[in-house]
Amino acid sequence: MNRQEELELAFIRACDLLKLAGFSFRPMLNRLGPVKNTKKAYRLGHINLKTKTVTIDIYTAKRRTPKKISAVLSVMAHELAHFQKPPFRQRWRGRWINRIHYPKFYRQVNQNIKKFKRDKILGKYFKSLFP
Numbered sequence: 001m002n003r004q005e006e007l008e009l010a011f012i013r014a015c016d017l018l019k020l021a022g023f024s025f026r027p028m029l030n031r032l033g034p035v036k037n038t039k040k041a042y043r044l045g046h047i048n049l050k051t052k053t054v055t056i057d058i059y060t061a062k063r064r065t066p067k068k069i070s071a072v073l074s075v076m077a078h079e080l081a082h083f084q085k086p087p088f089r090q091r092w093r094g095r096w097i098n099r100i101h102y103p104k105f106y107r108q109v110n111q112n113i114k115k116f117k118r119d120k121i122l123g124k125y126f127k128s129l130f131p
Contacts, residue, residue, distance in 0.1 A: 003058070004027055004058070007025070007027070007056075007058060007069065008025050010072075010073060010125070011054070012025075013119070014073065014076050014112075017119055018084070018115065020083065022052050023083075024051075025056070026054070028043075028045070043057065044056065044075045044078075045075045045078070046079070047079045049082065052083070056072055056076065056079065058072055068125075073122060074113060077109050077112035077113045082100075084112075085105045087100040
């Protein structure tokens with residue numbers, strides 16, 4: 001089993017664990033070579049809320065080596081939290097702003113990671129289990 005198949009199985013298990021159905025996983029394969037300036041325009045992943053497609057970069061930015069599966073699972077937790085706690089518009093100082101990342105959203109991300117660590121299958125990718 002290669003790395004991409006292993007990540008697809010981990011994604012299916014993560015969706016089952018979080019009780020989310022209908023999502024599909026795609027690796028971000030458009031970056032073939034090393035990125036010169038890794039601080040600018042570097043995206044770990046994104047989600048399309050309409051088509052329920054999660055796209056995650058599975059290679060490091062500088063050397064294009066495969067990332068650890070625990071790092072990819074953390075990005076999965078973040079991207080799936082966008083569906084669990086969707087963005088909303090809010091009035092702030094007389095203007096409308098889009099709240100994409102906010103405190104309740106980050107609490108949901110942390111809860112997702114805790115669930116992954118407590119699971120027998122996904123927990124083996126993390127070094128230590130949560131108490």
